[in-house]
Amino acid sequence: MEEKLLNKKIELLVIGGSAGSFDVLLQVIPKIKSDINFPIIIILHRKSNTPTSIAKIFSSKTNLPVIECEEKEILQPGTIYFSPPDYHLLVENDHSVSLDSSEKVNYSRPSIDVTFKNLADLYHENLAAILLSGANSDGAKGLFYIKRNNGITIVQDPAVAEIKFMPQQAINLFEVDHIFNIEEIINYINNINTTLN
Amino acid sequence: MKADLIKEDELHILLIDVAQKYGYDFTEYSMAxxxxxxxxxxxxxxxKSFAELRYRILNDEEYLSRFVEEITVNVTEMFRDPSFYKTIRETIIxxxxxxxxxxxWLAGCSTGEEVYSLSIVLHETGLLHKTLLYATDINPSVLEVAKQGIYAIGDMKLYSENYINSGGIKDFSTYYSAIYDHIKLIDELKLNTVFATHNLVADRSFNEFQLIICRNVLIYFNKDLQEKVLTLFDDSLENSAFLALGSKETIRFSDLESKYTQIGREKIWRKNC
Structure with a gap:
């Protein structure tokens, strides 16, 4: 079992965050190596009428392409995708993105739980997920669902999170694989699919 | 959070059943x-099981209506994306x-909030009297709500803000009267509006328009169906007419791309002459 877990390839990394996560991403994204061989999806709660494009903000801080998802976008390795505000983000079997403007879940659209569940069903053990700071319980159940589908589950250490509620909810719910500070999160991402991980 | 009761292969079986028995074809919807x-x-x-759901749908026509209503998304609001309505008001009108x-033609009008938003813009710009507005949806029950023009009073604060942000100049409350916890929009707004069922998957073009608005409908279709529906819109638009889609929808990658020019930053395109 241990052997199998060590050798599994991560095909997608998903990061969920709410209040206090933007600053974490500002620290993490510039440090991600430009040769990663998997796509990253980021589900971030934010105001729906934000005038500046989040993709623009992060594009200037990394060599990786940063995209705010449009309909039927095909996920590419080495690319960072942000969920657009006011849509749930789902991935189809052909790895294209479907957006969904249906009811809010956990008072949130995008909802982290919605995307986590969809990705767990699609990627199973080839999925890694990180849940960051937040004042909302969105994401905890979805992260547990990822764990039950043999994905890797990581939360930001509540002790260092700006708002510890969201990662703490996951820790209270089940035994997460890793509780990481920001440095450890960066190290983890940069070692995905390398011999070290 | 539980694993899905209905698996994807079962869903396909159900969708084919529904298409054959009732003529509602969801097989080309986006599966996720x-x-x-x-x-x-x-x-x-x-x-409790796939078999139970399937039996109910195939043997209870009333439940089929519920099925259609629940699997199609009917989340909408008045003046959704105010900047879109600002562009309609200032550039398209x-x-x-x-x-x-x-x-x-407002295709996929759901419970009508965007129909009345458009009527208000047409009213304020003096065009409502010479406009014929077709508001269609696949789902008869949401059209009934749309026809009534009665909405929850609790939403009016957001709608009023959206209206002002879209360039509205009046007191929004002049457009409705309150009845207990609901509001009724003034009848004048639906004077030249025809509410009718239309299924974008199965039905043909029924007229030629100067503007088609279809927002957050194509996101629920797969690529092939998106292309078919965009062609239906193309067939239903005069030269120099406008096509308006949802904020994350695009005609990029479709056959229409070369025939249309985007208007500014909004998801509005004009058909070339």
Missing amino acids: SLKRRVNRLCLIDKH PELATHPHIKI
Whole structure:
């Protein structure tokens, strides 16, 4: 079992965050190596009428392409995708993105739980997920669902999170694989699919 | 959080059943969303198995209506994306105004909030009297709500803010009267509006328009169906007419791309002459 877990390839990394996560991403994204061989999806709660494009903000801080998802976008390795505000983000079997403007879940659209569940069903053990700071319980159940589908589950250490509620909810719910500070999160991402991980 | 009751292969079986028996064809909808909607319905209605859901749908026509209503998304609001309505008001309306008669199709109008938003803009720009507005949806029950023009009073604060942000200049409350916890929009707004069922998957073009608005409908379709529906819109638009889509939808990658020019930053395109 241990052997199998060590050798599994991560095909997608998903990061969920709410209040206090933007600053974490500002620290993490510039440090991600430009040769990663998997796509990253980021589900971030934010105001729906934000005038500046989040993709623009992060594009200037990394060599990786940063995209705010449009309909039927095909996920590419080495690319960072942000969920657009006011849509749930789902991935189809052909790895294209479907957006969904249906009811809010956990008072949130995008909802982290919605995307986590969809990705767990699609990627199973080839999925890694990180849940960051937040004042909302969105994401905890979805992260547990990822764990039950043999994905890797990581939360930001509540002790260092700006708002510890969201990662703490996951820790209270089940035994997460890793509780990481920001440095450890960066190290983890940069070692995905390398011999070290 | 539980694993889905209805698996994807079962969903396909069900969709083919529904298409054959009732003529509602959802087989080309985007599967990730549809799977989520169907499983959500099973949770709400406490179905225990795929067989149970399938039996109910195929033997209870009333339940079929509920199925259609629940798996199609009917989340909408008045003046959704205010900047979109600002562009309609400031850029599209002056072009439409040059026509002696205006025909507009709002496809997938759901419970009507965007129909009345458009009527208000047409009213304030003096074009409502010479406009014929077709508001269509696949789902008869949401059209009934749309026809009534009665909405929850609690939403009016947001709608009023959206209205002001879209360039509205009046007191929004002049457009409705309050009845207990609901509001009724003034009848004048739906004077030249035809509410009718239309299924974008199966039905043909029924007129030629100067503007078609279809927002957050194509996101629920797969690529092939998106292309078919965009072609249907293309066939239903006069030269120099406008096509308006949802904020994350695009005609990029479709056959229409070379024939249309985007208007500014909004998801509005003009058909080339």
